[in-house]
Amino acid sequence: MSALNRRSFLRGAAGATLSLPWLESIASAANAASPPQRLAIYYVPIGVVRRSFFPGEAETEVPKFRGFLGGKREQPDLYKPGYQPIVWTPTLEPLRKVRDHVTLITGLDRVYQNGTDVHAQCGSCFLSSAAPYEIKSSAWPLNRTLDHVVADHVGDATPFRSLEFSCNSHKDNVESIYFDNISWYGTGH
Structure with missing residues (x-):
């Protein structure tokens, strides 16, 4: 050799x-x-024009706010759980171009946990995986939120694991963090 x-x-x-x-x-x-994996979640605390947004409500009477009684919802649910095909309402119509990439989830609800501010609880617990009173160390029924659960599965394949944005200035800090955040790594974070 x-x-x-x-x-x-x-x-x-x-x-x-x-x-x-x-x-x-x-x-x-x-x-x-x-294709890149993306998830966008929009929280609309002031609400939407129901007749233009929610499928099937164009001809229905606008529901009146009746609040909660003892932590139970007084108003019957308008939506049944499960997969429903998207009805392209006037507000949703612009999304039709990307319809193969859109999943619309409506009719979500949760039980109010007494002892905290109802307004802050609406936002902070919006995506939570916790059941009421499940978290013993916090008055807020929130745990790791859906966006972070999804990031656990697709975050390594994206430029940023998770991005959270807010329109609040955070200059005065008059409101608690529970008013300003819908995204949580876990209870209290």
Whole structure:
């Protein structure tokens, strides 16, 4: 067997070195073929024009606010749990272009937990996975929120694991953090 001379070694090493970035780009191109995973959640605390937003309410009477009695909802649910095809109401119509990427979830509700501010609880517990009174260390029935549960599954494949935005200035801090946050890593965070 003949010894490998320096020139042959360098020629082979140079070829291998030049191909490494090229091979890396092939792997990146293969990964880029799968569509990016995204989740956007909108919380509308002031509400929406129900007749224009919620499917099936264009011709129905606008429900009146009747509040809660002893933590129980007085008004019957308008929506049955389960998958429903999207009805393209006037407000939802602009989303029709991306309809294959949209899941509309309506009719969510939760039981109010006495002892906290109802307004702050609406926002802070909006995406929570906690049942009322499940969290013994907090008056707020919130736990890891849906956006972070999803980020646990797709966050490693996205540029940012999770992004949370707010329209509040946070300059005066008059309101508690429970008014300003719908996204939580866990109870109290």
